Amino acid sequence: MSKALPPSVVFVVDDDHAFRDSLALMLRLKGFVTDTSASGEEFLAKYKPGTIGCLLVDMQMGGMSGLDLQKALAERGSTLPVIVITAYGDVATARAALKAGAVDFLEKPLDEQALERIVAAAVEKSVSAEAQARETADVAARFERLTDRERQVFDLIVAGRHNREIAATLGISPRTVEVYKSKIMEKMRVTRLPELIRLAVAIPALGKPASS
């Protein structure tokens, strides 16, 4: 099994010290783990891929703008949900941020309920996306350990063939198919056939390399 997910962190990026500090305090009191940065550059310096949680960024900053930071993160393939903070009524900025992939926006001064709801949703999204990604990576890693013959058998099982058909297709005995099957189940860490099929369906890319 893969190791447990790291704790999710709510990152706050704002060039105004008081605003950043007060926002982080509010989030901490609500039970979130927070991390503050005074600029986009500062945040990028400590950003690591696979970080989970969410990013709250002020759109109006000197230096690197909120939009620039969004772009820089996108270039690095970040999946960290971005929530932008805009001046009250600044629809144009909010729209630009959403177009650039922000999950939501908050207006200053912040609405406490909206803040909690939006941040919680973003964190949850990040956690599930990371869990999904980790599972995908995990399954892919397990799949990597299958031999070519096992992959052939795997493909045919997933395609819904019976042992006899598989045996005939591959020119081996049904007994040998049984052996491959149990090895596959063991390597993929599943105990029942439906679980194996679920893995294959959930990750459609699997099996493709073997068929080529």
Next chain:
Amino acid sequence: MFASSAYRMTWTAAITDRPLLSWQLAGVLAAYVAAYVALDWASYIAPVAPFAITPWNPSVALSVVLVYALGAWVAPALAVAAVCADLVVRGMPAPLPLTAINALVMATGYTFAGLVLRRALAGSRAIDTRRGLLWFLAIAAASSLPVAATFVGVLTAPALLPLADYWYNTLMLWVGDVIGIVVFAPILLHLIFRQRRAEVRVPPAEIAGQAASILVALWIVFGLPYTDIFRFFYVFFPPVIWIALRHGVLGAVLASIAVQVGIVIAVEVVNHPPITVLELQMLMLTLAVTGLFLGVVVAERREAIAALRSRDEEMNHILRLGAVSEMASALAHELNQPLAAIANYVRAAHMIATGASKVADPALLPETLTKAVAEVDRAGKVVHRLRDFYRTGAGHIEPVDTETLVRESIAPLSSRFARHGIQLNLDLPRPPLFVLADRVQLAAVIHNIVANAVDALKSISRDGQGLPARTIAITVSADGDRVAFSIGDNGPGLPIEIRDVFEPFVTTKDEGLGLGLTIARSIIEAHDGRIGVGRSRLGGAEFRFTLPAYVQT
């Protein structure tokens, strides 16, 4: 035609604030006739006896002004007045038909003069412009010449006057009528249409001095036995010029009248021959015209100064308001930060106090409230700055880091750069240069200029291939003891005259007041800087301004 009844109403309103009744009109006409006769009697000097040919006829000014005020319908009264005067003052020396003909000639000529003057001075009701004065002089000269020529002709034809003296007599009457109108009509107009205008307060001592100067001049010219009146006539000019310069048209008119009356008394006492009086009157005419022109020029200048001053005040007020609104929008961001932080701290405090917090730390509540109070102070300072600016126009001057300044000024525009695909080229020196300035005001200037550039760029199409991307270049560089900022773009450039863009209400945009650059200029100049505009190397407009550098010690 002139709308005489409407005009009559206006005129009467000017004097009595209510329309004249017919008996009052009759009274006005009777008073006119009486005044005409009296004035004719008083001014019957050095005549070509026994006729009404003298070198000073102020009574005709009464006729011209009466027509000017009431309209053409008073013409018969002019003729009646002329006949009465001839009868009373001179016992009607010519036969009645000739007297009647000449009365009609004068009535016709001066009715015409009054009507033309009315049209020429339309609206102004006073001789207070050079144009009005020229018309007035031209009308006086042009109307009285045919009157004089015909009048003398009517008396010369039946040989009541010698034919040989025809031109001399005509000249005498002409000069007398012209000077009568020129010296006397302006004061009548002034008395009837009392103009309320800002007169410069002149100390009584000076007024006394002015009066004395005229008396001294009269004494020098006429009183001293060894001064020739013609060679010393110029002595009248300094007092008249002095008075005209100080009091404008009214002063010039009063001074002319004083000199004129002095001359008349002097020639009566000394009993100069008519030819001498005629020559004196021609000099008097030049004096009166000089005084009137000076007075008019002074009046125009005062008017212009007053207009300029009120325009200036209006402009400053608008600019101040505009600058305040620009300041206000720049400060909105400044104010929003502490307010948003206060809201957060207070909510956090509330959570802690109500036990909704998931962090239990007894020191947290006082700490949070202290931070909230600090932010309240910060918000208060922002508001104080706005109030200071509104009151004094001054800002908060401090060393400002130009790099941060530029970046902060354009940060609010970043989404517009992105939306219109505008490439931003920043050339900011490192380490950053510092200027002495009000950060917020300067940010408003840079923001305004860059926002203009964005507007200019978004109007141009960049669909064609191979065209350079929309670009804004901002450069900050050292320039001696100053720091030079330049903001250029590759837009279409300025479509209007370059020197006009800083003027108020000059704009190329459908919305907007055209005050942004005006305010920018006033802010830069208030910082002891200069702002200008030219063509950018990129192809569009380029704004450049300099500010005093701050050198860190």
